[in-house]
Amino acid sequence: MTVRKGRWADVILVVLFTAVLTGLTGCAEFQVRIDPAPIPTGDAATVLATLPVKGRAPLTGYDREQFGQSWRDIDRNGCDQRNDVLARDLAEVEYRPGTDSCVVLAGMFADPYSGRTIPFRRGRDTSDDVQIDHVVALADAWRTGAQQLDVDVRERFANDPLNLMATQGSVNQQKGDGDAATWLPPARGFRCDYVARQVAVKAKYRLWVTDAERDAIAGVLSGCPGQELPPDSGIAGA
Structure with missing residues (x-):
């Protein structure tokens, strides 16, 4: 021609x-604009079967800043997300005066990850005794689809109460950025709830699972048939 x-x-x-x-x-x-989806109905095992299964993407380009502002007041209630989660997960909560019941000073924490009960008191040497875990770790999310999301959606992911749980600091450090194939909570009685929350988060943010991750989650859920997904946080737009 x-x-x-x-x-x-x-x-x-x-x-x-x-x-x-x-x-x-x-x-x-x-990056593409993919807004969070409503969590599907059904038990965790059923929803797990709907998640895409792929290999891990490279960690190239990953940085904490790729997930926006830490502990942003995503639900616009006047309190940052760290304090919101502490207030939600601790008992006997004491607040700093003059902060409109926002800044958590102290409380008792029954850690579902370890099964231990520990006191929490805000301070330079004590605040890290209780840390906030990203149930689906940020680095794991990056390797399973989050790098294709725009930074606004990633910021919602990092601050979504659905993906945040208080835990003992040493336990959080042990987890690192592990997925279910490499790390599960020491307290076996909480593992079903834990992996169900991971399934809910991945479904909401349209992330995938690896073969090993899917098998590990399915193995845990086989011991708790009908395990329900946790309720959604309601965080969608920001």
Whole structure:
């Protein structure tokens, strides 16, 4: 086929555009707007079966800042998410005066991850005794689809109460960025609730699971047939 001289510019532009688009879709900087979805109905095992199964994407480009502001007041109640989770998960809560019952000073914490009960008191040397865990770790999320989300959606993910649980600091450090295939809570009685929450978070934010992760979650859920998903936090738009 003979291409007329006047058509060569159009052909070159199409080739260049295709090459650029291909390059963008292959890198972490190419992001799409995928809003969180309502958590599906059904038990955790049923929803697990609907999650895509893929290998881990590279951690290339990952940084905590990719998930926006830490402990943002995502639900706009005047309190940051760390204090909201402490207030939700602790008992006998004491607040700092003058903060409209927002800043948690002290409380008793029954840690579901370890089964231990420990006191919490805010302070330079004591605040880290109780930490806030991302149930689906940020690095794990990055490797299973979050790098394709825009930063606003990732910020919602990192601050969504559905994905946040208070736990003993040493236990949180042991978990690191592990998924269910590499880490489960020491308290076996909480494992069904824990993996059900992971399934809910991944379904809401349209993330995938690896083969090993799916098998590990399915193995836990086989011991608690009909395990329900936790209720959604209601966090959708920001």
